[in-house]
Amino acid sequence: MRGAPSVSEARREAVLRAARELGYRPNELARGLVQRRTRTFGVLLSDLRNPFFAEAIEGIKEEAGAARYRTLLNTGDREPEREVEAISTLLERQTDGVILLSPRITEEALEDVARSAPTVLVGRLAESHAGLDCVVNDDPAGATMAVEHLAGLGHRRIAHVTGGNGAGAADRRRGYERAMTRLGLGEHISVAEGDYTEAGGYEGAKELLSRRPLPTAIFAANDLAALGTLSALEEAGVSVPGDVSLVGYDNTNLAALGQISLTSIDQPRHRMGVLAAQLLLERVESGRTTPRREVLKPRLVARGSSAPPGG
Amino acid sequence: MRGAPSVSEARREAVLRAARELGYRPNELARGLVQRRTRTFGVLLSDLRNPFFAEAIEGIKEEAGAARYRTLLNTGDREPEREVEAISTLLERQTDGVILLSPRITEEALEDVARSAPTVLVGRLAESHAGLDCVVNDDPAGATMAVEHLAGLGHRRIAHVTGGNGAGAADRRRGYERAMTRLGLGEHISVAEGDYTEAGGYEGAKELLSRRPLPTAIFAANDLAALGTLSALEEAGVSVPGDVSLVGYDNTNLAALGQISLTSIDQPRHRMGVLAAQLLLERVESGRTTPRREVLKPRLVARGSSAPPGG
DNA sequence: ATGAAAGCGCTAACAA
C-alpha cells in the first residue's frame, strides 16, 4: 500500500522497511495497467549530438517533475522511420503524453501520434492543428535577423546552408530568401543543402565554395552546421570573419566557445522545454483539447564570427 | 494475435488492416506483465551535453536492435540522487536490463541496481564484482599516454584538471600522478578539481592559473573540461599551444574541430556501446551470471593543442 | 484453426 490515505503509522513503517530490505520495486507496469495512466511523459529528441536539446529537456524535466511526472527519453537518430519506431516504443509503454523535440517524421506520422496520445511538438509547426500543441521560436524572424545583421555589416553576397528536412529548416530558409529579397539582394540568394549536422554543414559549405563569386557571408541553419561550415572554410584557407562572416542558429554552448565565437540566433531553449511540459500537463491533467501554439522570439547574439566584409 | 504460429493468411491480413485503421497500438505494459519480460533495455546516460554518449548509444541501439530489443533512455543530470531516480524509472517499467553510462551513483546504489536487474556499467569499474559487468577503457593507461605525450614534447610542469567524482575520474587522476612520479616529475604534480563539464574545466583552470609557477601543459580529464580550460586560458591571455599545451580525453567530435584542434585520448565509444549491449544480452538471453570485465585500449590522437614548451 | 478461461502484479471498491 503505497501512500494510502489511512494506515497506522506503525504498520506503514514496518511495511516500508520490509520492502526496503527485500529490495522491492513496485511494478509500474501493473500499476499503470490498472490506473490507466503512468504519470510518465515520453520525450523524443532528434539528435543526441546537438546540445540544443539538453537544456530543453532540463526544462521539461523540471516542470514535469514538479507535477510528479517522470520522463522517459528516446531518439531516432534523425531518421524519420526510426523516430516513428522510437515514439512507438514510448507510446506502447503507455506514456501519458509525448513531447517531440524537432522530429523529422512526416506530417502523417505526426497525426498518427497525436491521435494516439496528447502530443506537444517542439521546434516545428504542424500543418494541421489536429489536437496537438506546438512550441517554436519564430524561425522566419530569426532567419531575418541573421540576414539583416549581415546586411547591416555591409554584406550583399550572403549565402545559406540549410537544415535539409530538419524541423524548422524550411522556415529558416524561407525567412532567409524573403529577407534577401526584401533587402534588394534577391539576385545574391545562394542556397546549399545541409541537414542540421556538422557533416551536413561541411558538405553544404563545400558546395558554396565551389560557386563563383564566393559569398562574403554565410548563414547556417544551426550551430552544428555552422561548425561544419567553419571546418570547410578553414580547410579552403578562407578566414572567418576576415574573408567570410558566419552566423549560426540556436546559440548553443558551442557558439559561445572562445575559439569558435560564433554569432548565432538564440532560442529560449529552457523556456521552450518548460512551456512544452506545461502544455502537455494541461492536456493530460485538465483535459484541454483545443490546440495551442506558442511562438517565442529569437534573439541575435553577436560574436566574433561576423564582421564587415573585406575586413 | 501478434505473430501467431498458425493463423490463416486471410485472417491475419484482415486483422492487421483493421488494427491499422483503428490506430490500434498494442499495450506493451500488459504484454510485459504477462510475459514477464519487455524486450527493452534501459540506458542511463550521465550527461546529455557530452557528445561522448551519442556514439556509445548508437552502438547499444545497433546491437540491441539486431536482437529485437528496444531501448529507453534517461538521464539524471550528473546528480547521483537524480540518477538513482532515473534508473528507478527505468527499472520500475520492467526493463529487462540496464546499461549505465558513466553514472555518478554510489557503489551502494549500484549494487542495489545490480540486484534488481541485469546491469552493465560503462566507463567505470565496480568495486565489488557482484553480478554486474563493466566496460571501460583503460583510464590509467590513457592518462599515462597523455602525460608521456606531453613529457615527450619536453614539458615538465604538467598539471591536471580532474573529473571530480565522475566515472573513471579517479583512475585518470591516479594514472596522471603515477606517470608523473615514474617520469621523475613528482614534484611538479599539480591538480585542480573539475567535474567533466565545461564549467568545471573553466574553474579548475582558473585555479591552476592562480598558482606559481604556471604549468606549461595541462591534462584535462575529458574534452568538455578541456574546452572550459581553453576558455580560461584564452581569458587570461595564455596562448595554446604557445604558452600552455593542452590534452583532453574522449576524442569527441569537439576535439576534432579545426578551431579547437585538441589533442585527446580516444576511447572506442561505439565499440564500448556494442560490447555493453552484447554483455547485457548474454545475461538476459543466455542467463549468464558470472561477471565480466572488458577493458579496451585508449589511443592518443595528437592535434594542434600540444607542442613543445616555449614554442 | 479457433474460442474460452486463467492469471501476470497491481489498485479500487466494497465488506467485514
Add this chain to the structure above:
DNA sequence: TTGTTAGCGCTTTCAT
C-alpha cells in the same frame, strides 16, 4: 482500519 474481490489488456493453456 483491514481483508476480500474484481479487473486493467494482454498471452498462454486447454478445449473445442
